[in-house]
Amino acid sequence: MQKLKYKINTPSVSALEKKYVNDALNKGWLSSGGEHTKIFEEKVSKFVDRKFCIAVQSGTAGIHAALKAAGVKTGDKVITPNYTCSSSISCISQLNAIPVIVEIEDETLGLDYDLFVKAVTIHKPKVAQIVHVYGHPCRDTLKIINFCKKNNIVVIEDASEALGAKIMNKKCGSLGDISVISTRSEKMIGCGEGGLILTNNKILYEKATIYCNRHAPFRKKSDPYWKKYEVTGEGYNYLMPHLSGAFARGQIERFQKDLLPKKKMVGNLYSKHFKETPNYKLTQKRLKKTSPVFWLNSLYFKSLSVNNVKKLGLFLQSKGIEVRPGFWPLSLMKCFNPKYVGIKKISEDIKDKIIILPSSIDLKNKDIIFFKKQIDFFIKNK
Numbered sequence: 235m236q237k238l239k240y241k242i243n244t245p246s247v248s249a250l251e252k253k254y255v256n257d258a259l260n261k262g263w264l265s266s267g268g269e270h271t272k273i274f275e276e277k278v279s280k281f282v283d284r285k286f287c288i289a290v291q292s293g294t295a296g297i298h299a300a301l302k303a304a305g306v307k308t309g310d311k312v313i314t315p316n317y318t319c320s321s322s323i324s325c326i327s328q329l330n331a332i333p334v335i336v337e338i339e340d341e342t343l344g345l346d347y348d349l350f351v352k353a354v355t356i357h358k359p360k361v362a363q364i365v366h367v368y369g370h371p372c373r374d375t376l377k378i379i380n381f382c383k384k385n386n387i388v389v390i391e392d393a394s395e396a397l398g399a400k401i402m403n404k405k406c407g408s409l410g411d412i413s414v415i416s417t418r419s420e421k422m423i424g425c426g427e428g429g430l431i432l433t434n435n436k437i438l439y440e441k442a443t444i445y446c447n448r449h450a451p452f453r454k455k456s457d458p459y460w461k462k463y464e465v466t467g468e469g470y471n472y473l474m475p476h477l478s479g480a481f482a483r484g485q486i487e488r489f490q491k492d493l494l495p496k497k498k499m500v501g502n503l504y505s506k507h508f509k510e511t512p513n514y515k516l517t518q519k520r521l522k523k524t525s526p527v528f529w530l531n532s533l534y535f536k537s538l539s540v541n542n543v544k545k546l547g548l549f550l551q552s553k554g555i556e557v558r559p560g561f562w563p564l565s566l567m568k569c570f571n572p573k574y575v576g577i578k579k580i581s582e583d584i585k586d587k588i589i590i591l592p593s594s595i596d597l598k599n600k601d602i603i604f605f606k607k608q609i610d611f612f613i614k615n616k
């Protein structure tokens with residue numbers, strides 16, 4: 235196969251990341267708790283309007299620790315949207331909790347409010363996860379959060395794909411009782427593998443920190459050295475190492491003026507060139523009062539058979555264009571034995587009918603035109 239010239243997401247590495255990583259190397263501090271990681275946490279907190287931030291080793295680790303901090307135990311029910319990363323359901327299952335999968339709406343591919351309310355009535359969950367898919371704020375976020383407040387449900391907001399996005403001028407990542415962001419290389423900011431836990435709630439912050447730090451309690455400066463290895467329960471080793479934190483500091487410092495505007499520009503090019511036709515449309519709608527960040531751009535092929543969508547994907551790859559499929563819906567993951575609330579399996583339709591296209595920040599107008607030409611050519615000649 236031809237080398238893929240156009241990548242889904244190319245990491246952007248500048249002199250700044252190199253400077254901080256070199257500094258961490260020169261100082262010889264490689265593990266968690268390094269000064270660059272602390273500055274990274276402070277800068278993210280400030281950007282997302284959050285009091286507390288914990289840098290961790292992955293978004294998955296962040297979701298796991300957030301569920302623990304929210305008090306999820308054996309037999310508790312946790313809602314997750316059907317269309318998301320498998321980590322959402324895997325972490326619920328690892329805590330012996332029961333996943334309740336709720337179907338999405340087809341505008342932003344987020345949790346559907348009416349189905350959510352129905353799921354709460356039937357299942358009485360302790361926690362609900364909300365996901366902003368591909369950088370588009372979930373349409374019903376604020377309604378769902380209000381409903382959860384009234385019904386004592388802890389909200390974990392998975393903003394893994396949506397750093398910088400806003401809904402009604404509120405930042406994604408600031409909306410849940412706890413929010414999680416992934417910083418693996420291909421996300422809005424990246425440092426190889428990494429993640430963030432964000433909250434304004436001191437108790438949740440302390441609990442999450444303790445779980446991420448082998449369940450070592452918070453130490454006072456006055457504690458004697460021999461207390462160092464005392465722990466008070468089962469914990470994980472999830473804190474972000476310093477080389478990643480140093481790299482990530484460079485990324486957050488470049489985010490607002492460099493990475494984010496370029497990302498939005500690519501999203502705008504897709505909106506400009508891919509107007510709806512009888513054959514396809516951009517999968518997600520740009521809604522009023524939301525500001526998406528277009529983490530990934532995708533097309534929904536209205537008129538193509540499932541088989542032809544696959545063939546088109548292979549055709550695009552043969553032209554050097556990297557493509558991705560949609561998420562594998564959680565409802566198809568029978569290994570987790572989930573409950574399901576939905577009417578139409580929108581997620582399964584999306585999986586079969588979309589193709590995710592290159593969304594790297596270095597893409598130019600002519601590149602998007604090239605993709606469109608290839609797609610139109612395939613459809614005409616299929």
Ligand SMILES: *Cc1c(COP(=O)(O)O)cnc(C)c1O
Pocket residue numbers: 291292293294295318319321322365392394395416417418427428429
């Ligand atoms: C990427 C992603 C995760 C997992 O993050 P990792 O850093 O890859 O572990 C979780 N949820 C969503 C929505 C994601 O996109």
